[in-house]
Amino acid sequence: MSAIMEAVRLVKRYPTGGGMLHAVDEVDLAIQPGESVGLVGESGCGKSTLVRLLGRLIEPTDGAIVFEGQDIAPVPLRRFVHDTARGRIQVVFQDPTESLNPTLTVFETVADPIRRLGTAGDRNALAAQVRKAIALVGLPPEMETRLPHQLSGGQRARVGIARAIALRPSLLILDEPTSALDVSVQAVILRLLADLRSELGMSYLFVSHDLNVVRLLCSRIVVMYLGKVVEEGPTEALFRDPRHPYTRALLASIPNPARRGQTPWRLEGSASSPIDPSPTVCRFYGRCPRQEDACAKTMPALRAVGSDGVHRAACHFAEETSA
Known part of the structure; x- marks a missing residue:
């Protein structure tokens, strides 16, 4: 089976006053169709940089990012935002409050990526697509007209997920999506993510510092340390026999x-x-x-x-x- 996404000797370096900071250093990583992969490591290990590289939010220094058979690493960012692959790779960010536009209603937030990257035709088709995404994350129709400040933390998290799945992506990158939530709300959002992956057939790259959360959601774990992958394997094998x-x-x-x-x-x-x-x-x-x-x-x-x-x-x- 061909990987839906594969990083090949992926590198990201930043110039500093004292030399080059090796944030991601020749990382190889493959994600299979329908697979949920956990990415773990302490702060500063490079996992957030790797997420931004794979989501094509920053330019790589070197290496390849092969998505659905196409190397998307050479595509400049200003061109990639209009590329057809952009809609099939979506990111759910760590803090839903910071990642949502405070001036857009729930409906407009979910509609925005469809307008930019989707194929919705008339207004009725767009509205149907938006409402289906909102329903999939368990939000009632009356939430459509609310602004982010009128929502709870869990509701904002659901809006961020609805925006990401509205285009039916092949790969969903989740950058610590529950870390800003209460423990009771975390459990609900994790259950929602597990159900969505099963229903929509997406692949997940789930980034977290909480290994227990990763164990619940992921079938394979990748461990990073100082820009390098130091271990990877099936979740239960890694927990049982690191x-x-x-x-x-x-x-x-x-x-x-x-x-x-x-x-x-x-x-x-x-x-x-x-x-x-x-x-x-x-x-x-x-x-x-x-x-x-x-x-x-x-x-x-x-x-x-x-x-x-x-x-x-x-x-x-x-x-x-x-x-």
Whole structure:
């Protein structure tokens, strides 16, 4: 099966006063049709930059972004906003309050991308398409005339999702869409997202710092650290048997009453600088509890571990770190 989207050695660097900041560094990532992939890592690891690259909101420094068989990386941003692929890749942003135009009603917010990128003909066809998207996210018809400040946080989140699905995209990129919501509202929105993926057959790239949320929604997880993918694999396999020490640290940070009284597994040392990092030193060197000579001499490649061939880790000792 061909991937619906594939990043190939994708790079994004920013010039700074002291050199080049490697925000995304030769990342390979594939998303299959109908698949829900979780992207995790602590703040500053590059996941938000990767999301903006894949959504074609910023220009890549190097590499390819193959979407439905077409490399869209070379298309300039000002041209891509009118490209037919633009409507098939949609993004749901972290803060619905900031991402919604305060002067547009719910109806106009959802109608805007259809007018710009869709094929709705007359006014009646447009209205039908808008109302179908609004109904799909569970908002009642009387909400159509309201402005964002007249909505609750959960309702604003639903409007952001309705706007994104109005064009029936192939890929929905969700950039921490529930982090600004109360816990009770988060659960409702996550259930809605799961139902929409099943009903509309979309692929998801779900970005979150909450591993429990990712576990509920995603069948595969990709772990980033300092611009690199350090581990990826099926969700349950990664939770059960993490092969990279950074993944182990992330999982150990999840509150678990069963571990009460035990000494927590934690990282020591300090992170490497993302500015002009050495190409021959493991990015995790300096925080890793192992730190052997090989780690300071050779950057570990992302390679298959285990017998299934789909669980991969970038660690010289991945075979030895089975939980």
